Amino acid sequence: MAIKQLTAFLANKQGTLASVTKILSDAGVNLRALSIAETEEFGILRMIVNDETTAEKALAGAGSLIKVTEVVGVKIGDEPGKLTAALEVLDRAGINLEYLYAFMARTEKHAYVVLRVADNAAAEKALTDAGFYLIRQADIEKL
Amino acid sequence: MSNYYQKEIETMPVEQMKRLQSEKLVKQVRHVYENVPYYKNLMDEKGVKPEDIHGIEDLHKLPFLTKADLRDAYPYGLLAKPLEDCVRIQSTSGTTGRRVVAFYTQNDVDLWEDCCARAIVAAGGSNKDVCQVAYGYGLFTGGPGLNGGSHKVGCLTLPMSSGNTDRQIQFMTDLSATILCCTPSYAAYIGETLKEKGYGPDDIPLKAGIFGAEPWTEEMRRNIEETLGIKAYDIYGLTETSGPGVSFECEEQTGMHINEDHFLAEIIDPDTGEVLPEGEKGELVFTALDKEAFPLLRYRTRDICVLSRKPCSCGRTLIKMAKPMGRTDDMLIIRGVNVFPSQIETVLLNEGYQPNYQIVVDRANNTDTFEVHVEMSPEQFTDMVSEVQKLEKQLAGALKTMLGINPAVHLVPPKTITRSEGKAVRVVDKRKLI
Numbered sequence: 001m002a003i004k005q006l007t008a009f010l011a012n013k014q015g016t017l018a019s020v021t022k023i024l025s026d027a028g029v030n031l032r033a034l035s036i037a038e039t040e041e042f043g044i045l046r047m048i049v050n051d052e053t054t055a056e057k058a059l060a061g062a063g064s065l066i067k068v069t070e071v072v073g074v075k076i077g078d079e080p081g082k083l084t085a086a087l088e089v090l091d092r093a094g095i096n097l098e099y100l101y102a103f104m105a106r107t108e109k110h111a112y113v114v115l116r117v118a119d120n121a122a123a124e125k126a127l128t129d130a131g132f133y134l135i136r137q138a139d140i141e142k143l
Numbered sequence: 144m145s146n147y148y149q150k151e152i153e154t155m156p157v158e159q160m161k162r163l164q165s166e167k168l169v170k171q172v173r174h175v176y177e178n179v180p181y182y183k184n185l186m187d188e189k190g191v192k193p194e195d196i197h198g199i200e201d202l203h204k205l206p207f208l209t210k211a212d213l214r215d216a217y218p219y220g221l222l223a224k225p226l227e228d229c230v231r232i233q234s235t236s237g238t239t240g241r242r243v244v245a246f247y248t249q250n251d252v253d254l255w256e257d258c259c260a261r262a263i264v265a266a267g268g269s270n271k272d273v274c275q276v277a278y279g280y281g282l283f284t285g286g287p288g289l290n291g292g293s294h295k296v297g298c299l300t301l302p303m304s305s306g307n308t309d310r311q312i313q314f315m316t317d318l319s320a321t322i323l324c325c326t327p328s329y330a331a332y333i334g335e336t337l338k339e340k341g342y343g344p345d346d347i348p349l350k351a352g353i354f355g356a357e358p359w360t361e362e363m364r365r366n367i368e369e370t371l372g373i374k375a376y377d378i379y380g381l382t383e384t385s386g387p388g389v390s391f392e393c394e395e396q397t398g399m400h401i402n403e404d405h406f407l408a409e410i411i412d413p414d415t416g417e418v419l420p421e422g423e424k425g426e427l428v429f430t431a432l433d434k435e436a437f438p439l440l441r442y443r444t445r446d447i448c449v450l451s452r453k454p455c456s457c458g459r460t461l462i463k464m465a466k467p468m469g470r471t472d473d474m475l476i477i478r479g480v481n482v483f484p485s486q487i488e489t490v491l492l493n494e495g496y497q498p499n500y501q502i503v504v505d506r507a508n509n510t511d512t513f514e515v516h517v518e519m520s521p522e523q524f525t526d527m528v529s530e531v532q533k534l535e536k537q538l539a540g541a542l543k544t545m546l547g548i549n550p551a552v553h554l555v556p557p558k559t560i561t562r563s564e565g566k567a568v569r570v571v572d573k574r575k576l577i
Contacts, residue, residue, distance in 0.1 A: 007526035009519060009556050037528045041553045044528055065519060065556050069526045098527060116526065 002070035002120045003137050004052045008045040009065040012038055020045065020064065027058035032143055033114060035101035046101070048073070048114060050141050072115040072123050073135035078104065083113060086132060093126035095119065105143070145393060145457040148264040148296065149257065152404050153459045157452065160460065164407055165198030167432040172196045172205065175438055178223040181216045182208070182440065199407065202430065203418050207441045210243075213383065218244050224436045234282040235382045245382050246436040252291065254433055258380075258388030258402045259292025265393045265400070265457070266351040266376040268322050270297030273348075277311055277325035277333070278356065280304040284386025285356050289324040292388065298322065305329055308336050319348040327359035327367065327375075328493060331544050334370030344372025353378050355387050358467065358486050360547035364396075377466060383442055384429050390464050395456050398463035405433045408462060409441070410450055413471040424449050426471050427464065445471045475570060477504055478511045480548045484569045487515060490545050494538055496520065501560045505573040512551070515542060519554040 010016045017036075024031065032048040049055045052068065059066045076082040083102070090097060098116040105111065112135060117123045124134055147153045155163070173193045175182050185206040186192070195204055213221065222229075224246070231247040247255070268274065274293040278285025286304055293300040301314055305325060311333055314320065323330060330352055337347060349371050355378035364375045379399050380387035389406050390399035401408050406429050410419045413426040427448040431438045446467035455463065475482045488498045499518035504511055515538075523534060531554055539552040560568070 005526065007524075009524050009531075011556055011559055039528060039532070042531065042555070044526060044531070046526055063558050065521060065524050067521070067524050067526060 001072075001124050001134055001136060003048065003073040003114070003135060003140055005069045005071045005114065005116075006047045006049060006052055006055055006059070007067045007069055008047070008059060009067075010043045010045055012041055012043050016043070017045070020059065023058050023062050023064075024049070024055055027054050029055040029058065032140055033101060033103035033112070035099070035114075037099065046114075048103075048140060050143070052137075069116070070120055072117065072120055072127070073140070074113050074115060074127055075133040075135055076111055076113060078110045082111075085130075086113060086127065089126050089130040089132070090115070090117070090123060093122060095123050095126065145459070146264050146267070146269065147459070148261040153261060153400075153461055155404075155460055157460055160403060161199060163404060164432060165200075167404075168199055168202065168407065168430065169193075169196055171430075171432055171438055172440065174435075175223055175440055179221055179438075181212070181220045182206075185212075202407065202409065202441070205430075205441050207416065207428065207443050208439050209443050210445070213243050221437060221439065222246055223438050224248055229436050231287075232282075233284045233287065233382055233386060243382050245385070247385075248435045251385070251434050251436050254405055255288060255385040255388060256291030256295050258385065258391075258405065259288045259378075260295035261292075261402060262353055262376070262378050262388055262391030263289070263292050263296045263298065263322065263324075265391055265459075266322065266353050266374070267394070268293075268296050268298055268351070272296075272298040272321045273301065273318055274298035274322040274324065275301040275303055275311070275315055275320035277303045277305050277323060277329060278387075283356075284380065284382050285324075285326070288380070288386040288388055289353065293322075293324075308333060312337060312340065312342075315347065315349070316342075321348055321350050323349055323352045323371070323373070325352075325354060326356050327354040327363055328357060328489065328545055330354050330367050330371070330375070331363060334367055338370055344370065347372065349373045351376060353391075355379055357489050358483055359545070360480070362547040363544065366544070379464070379467075381444060383439055383444075384431055385434065389429065393455060393457035393459060397455075398451060398465050400455070400457075400459050400461035400463055401450075403462050405431065407432055408450060408464065410448065411443075413443075413445075413447075421450050421452060424468065427467070443471075447471060473570065475502065475504065475572065477513045478548050480546065482513075482546055482548070486545050487542065490538075490541050491517060494541050495523075496538070499557070499560055501569060501571060503571045503573070511574065513548060514553060515539075515550045516553045516555050516560060518557045518560055520557070523554075 030050040034047045037044045100115050102113045176193045189206045191204050229246045230249050235243040276289045280286030352373050352375045367375045376392040378387050378391045380389040390401040409428040410425040419425045427444045427446045430440050447469045448467050449465045451463045473484050501516045503514040535552045543549045
């Protein structure tokens with residue numbers, strides 16, 4: 001059920017991000033969502049892409065440190081309170097959230113939230129039981 | 144008053160020792176000249192014949208051997224005995240280029256083990272002791288050397304080899320080990336693990352440790368002594384000359400007595416090759432006086448060191464060498480502390496990193512700043528900032544234990560450490576520009 005997130009370890013230096021996105025665009029990869037966690041010295045770039053196999057190959061081939069992590073993607077309505085509702089589900093299930101980021105759907109009126117938790121299966125079960133729709137890898141490719 | 148393993152040698156009057164060394168040197172030079180064409184050529188080029196060497200006063204006439212010679216002559220070029228007479232090889236890790244392979248006759252092994260036995264007795268060892276040897280066994284000289292020495296002293300020997308710390312602790316406590324032989328960083332690690340398991344210094348029967356094979360600081364010695372409740376003795380050696388036991392500490396802990404009946408030491412100016420008077424700092428050079436199979440004459444160790452003949456309270460007359468203060472190639476002094484890239488490499492390997500690193504030293508507010516940049520490996524990388532920071536903190540802690548000073552560790556993406564002509568630049572010392 002989980003979706004695949006690509007993570008790259010980058011030096012916190014001018015131009016590094018552009019060099020990564022250039023590798024992806026040259027490989028014909030389309031970004032769906034991205035988020036950066038940065039410190040003074042390094043950045044961790046997390047991406048959801050339309051074709052993670054091609055993206056991973058292209059980045060690893062260029063010498064980048066790449067890791068594929070399984071994360072939970074949940075679809076929520078694009079209106080106030082919907083994210084809170086999803087987070088409360090996790091909270092009630094005792095699931096600790098490491099980080100999240102969100103992106104909007106292009107056509108439909110809802111958003112997608114990418115959740116990083118220690119226990120994907122537990123988070124998926126809690127959200128499904130609460131009636132949320134979890135996105136799959138196949139959904140990402142079609143977005 | 145100390146116990147000795149070979150009292151007559153260890154307490155021999157200096158003049159008598161010099162006569163003994165002279166006799167041995169004359170014989171050894173002839174042996175090498177006749178059996179090692181590689182060294183004969185070096186002597187011929189320099190215009191020195193064996194008959195020009197009448198005693199140790201003529202030592203300076205002989206050509207030096209360096210690591211480069213060992214590389215050129217690999218594997219048999221410096222062998223002085225037929226292979227039929229050799230019973231063993233030992234070898235270096237080969238981290239600085241091609242590995243060194245040293246050959247031993249049975250007599251070479253015996254004399255080497257005697258040297259290690261002297262070190263064990265100087266650390267208070269006797270046949271009543273249980274000696275746990277946690278140096279690596281195999282090609283590395285640490286395990287075989289101390290194992291042999293321990294047998295000669297008559298200790299009950301626990302041939303543990305390195306690693307498997309839980310098992311080390313189990314044998315140490317179950318069989319009441321009294322002497323521990325290993326690298327200082329492993330001793331520190333065993334100490335920490337014991338502490339974590341709730342053992343205090345009084346709960347373990349250890350009384351002494353013989354630690355060497357890598358540089359360590361006085362602070363590290365104190366830490367190890369406190370955690371294990373022991374006295375920690377330094378031991379020095381190199382595969383090129385035999386292995387551990389070239390020199391060893393006594394209870395005074397003010398330098399290591401060189402087994403100078405077997406290893407004749409000199410200090411030279413590393414730039415000119417000129418022999419320096421006793422007490423001056425320079426490069427340590429050894430001439431093996433008794434070795435049969437692999438007798439290196441005037442071998443340049445690249446260790447920077449001082450020799451001293453000041454009388455020692457232990458009663459040994461053997462000349463003492465200070466703990467090496469650095470290397471002729473790559474020593475750094477940071478906040479007054481000697482730092483060798485090789486120490487950092489040792490820690491990185493112990494902690495599961497590749498030795499892809501760069502040391503950056505600078506000065507801010509009159510204090511040295513000390514950063515170690517290390518390339519992260521794919522196995523260590525996760526998508527979480529906190530995990531990366533945790534790795535950095537762990538590595539900084541391990542480096543602090545080894546070096547005695549605290550570096551700022553920065554993990555960097557692979558292949559981002561500056562390389563010049565394919566070789567990584569290990570040290571960037573910005574202080575020189577000020």
